[in-house]
Amino acid sequence: MTEPGTGSDLQGIRTTAKRDGDHYVVNGQKTFISSGIMADLIVLAVRTDPEGGSNGFSLLMVEADSTPGFERGRKLDKIGLPSQDTAELYFTDARVPVENLLGEEGQGLKYLMSHLPRERLGIVAQSITTAQTTLEQTIAYLKDRTAFGKRLIDFQNSRFELAEMQTELDVAQTYVDAMVLAYNAGTLTPVEAAKGKWYVSELMKRTVDRCLQLHGGYGFMKEYPVGKAYIDTRIQTIYGGTTEIMKEIIGRDIAGGR
Numbered sequence: 001m002t003e004p005g006t007g008s009d010l011q012g013i014r015t016t017a018k019r020d021g022d023h024y025v026v027n028g029q030k031t032f033i034s035s036g037i038m039a040d041l042i043v044l045a046v047r048t049d050p051e052g053g054s055n056g057f058s059l060l061m062v063e064a065d066s067t068p069g070f071e072r073g074r075k076l077d078k079i080g081l082p083s084q085d086t087a088e089l090y091f092t093d094a095r096v097p098v099e100n101l102l103g104e105e106g107q108g109l110k111y112l113m114s115h116l117p118r119e120r121l122g123i124v125a126q127s128i129t130t131a132q133t134t135l136e137q138t139i140a141y142l143k144d145r146t147a148f149g150k151r152l153i154d155f156q157n158s159r160f161e162l163a164e165m166q167t168e169l170d171v172a173q174t175y176v177d178a179m180v181l182a183y184n185a186g187t188l189t190p191v192e193a194a195k196g197k198w199y200v201s202e203l204m205k206r207t208v209d210r211c212l213q214l215h216g217g218y219g220f221m222k223e224y225p226v227g228k229a230y231i232d233t234r235i236q237t238i239y240g241g242t243t244e245i246m247k248e249i250i251g252r253d254i255a256g257g258r
């Protein structure tokens with residue numbers, strides 16, 4: 001989906017696919033594509049009808065090894081998640097067989113909208129799990145380390161911090177569980193998914209930050225899981241739709257329009 005000129009605003013996608021006999025001819029560029037370096041099959045969001053508005057987008061399956069005109073760019077240099085590749089992709093008169101169209105032409109945006117809640121649920125699950133794991137690692141650390149002749153966990157501030165964080169996570173977990181049940185029942189709506197995505201990813205960000213503080217200087221060391229979590233999870237409030245876009249989706253629904 002994402003291009004250098006557009007991320008949050010999917011309708012700004014400029015990569016085009018023009019029909020030429022039994023092929024689409026694709027021109028454009030994508031960026032920030034997870035696993036773009038290792039992928040051999042790419043689901044590509046393209047504009048098939050420049051005048052079609054929200055019905056002008058389609059999804060093409062691009063076979064990386066057998067598509068003339070397709071090239072991968074560099075592996076992007078991120079601040080976190082070093083083992084996951086994130087890439088630029090280039091399409092210059094790339095020829096994709098018409099049979100590689102996913103679903104119907106013109107329905108691409110609709111397909112993306114209906115499946116993005118699943119991606120968001122995945123990020124929510126990662127976020128709550130990371131937050132809970134980091135909290136448990138922090139509890140173990142606070143029981144082990146001492147200052148002023150006491151275990152760190154015996155300071156009232158540590159206990160209050162832990163109490164607040166565990167309460168927030170327990171309350172959030174009930175929403176996550178409800179999301180999973182709704183997803184399994186096929187009833188998870190884009191608005192419900194947006195609520196979970198922004199709230200739980202922001203909660204995880206706050207929790208990891210507070211846990212790092214409780215570790216003192218050791219929290220800033222990559223050898224401690226909390227330091228690694230701090231860097232690697234920063235992206236969670238951004239990819240899969242930013243916190244601000246999630247609030248837009250919810251706010252639009254509350255206001256009663258699209």
Ligand SMILES: Cc1cc2nc3c(=O)[nH]c(=O)nc-3n(C[C@H](O)[C@H](O)[C@H](O)COP(=O)(O)OP(=O)(O)OC[C@H]3O[C@@H](n4cnc5c(N)ncnc54)[C@H](O)[C@@H]3O)c2cc1C
Pocket residue numbers: 001002005006007008009031032033034035078086235238239240241242243244245248
């Ligand atoms: C590591 C990583 C992996 C990724 N993987 C993928 C992938 O596999 N596939 C893919 O398609 N994309 C992927 N992305 C892209 C990601 O989804 C986008 O970066 C994200 O949606 C934001 O788009 P943007 O970066 O263009 O920011 P912009 O859209 O330029 O936004 C910049 C800022 O403006 C705010 N903003 C924008 N519009 C509004 C608005 N209407 N109201 C209020 N605030 C607004 C945003 O919230 C943000 O804070 C990945 C990104 C990263 C960093």
